[in-house]
Amino acid sequence: MPFERRHEPLLPRHLFVRRFARWSLAAFLVLAASLALGICGYHFLEGLPWIDALLDASMILGGMGPVDPIRTTAGKLFASFYALYSGLAIIGVFGLLIAPLVHRLFHRFHIEGSKH
Numbered sequence: 001m002p003f004e005r006r007h008e009p010l011l012p013r014h015l016f017v018r019r020f021a022r023w024s025l026a027a028f029l030v031l032a033a034s035l036a037l038g039i040c041g042y043h044f045l046e047g048l049p050w051i052d053a054l055l056d057a058s059m060i061l062g063g064m065g066p067v068d069p070i071r072t073t074a075g076k077l078f079a080s081f082y083a084l085y086s087g088l089a090i091i092g093v094f095g096l097l098i099a100p101l102v103h104r105l106f107h108r109f110h111i112e113g114s115k116h
Helices: 013-046 050-061 072-114
Strands: none
Touching: 013 050, 013 072, 050 072
C-alpha cells in the first residue's frame, strides 16, 4: 500500500502499525543481506572461519572497524568496498525505518494545517 496523498485522511493506527512492520521487515532484510555479503566475503576471500567472518562483518557494518588483520589483496579490496557499502547501507536502513514515521508526522501536520 503506497503512502496516502495529501487530500486523503490519516491512515488508521492499526493500518499504520502494519505499514511500519512491513517497512521494518524490509530494513531487516537489507541488513541481513548486507551482513551475509560481508560474512561470505571475509570467509571466502580472506579465509576467515565463519565465526570470525561474522564478527568482522558485524563490526564493519556497525561502523566499528575490523577485528582481524587483512592479509590478502582480495581481502583488502573486499574490506575497502564493504566498508564503503556498509556506511551507505546503514543510512538506507535508517531511511527505511523512519520513512513511515516521518510521512505520518508530515501528513498529520498537513491535515491540521489545512483545517485552520
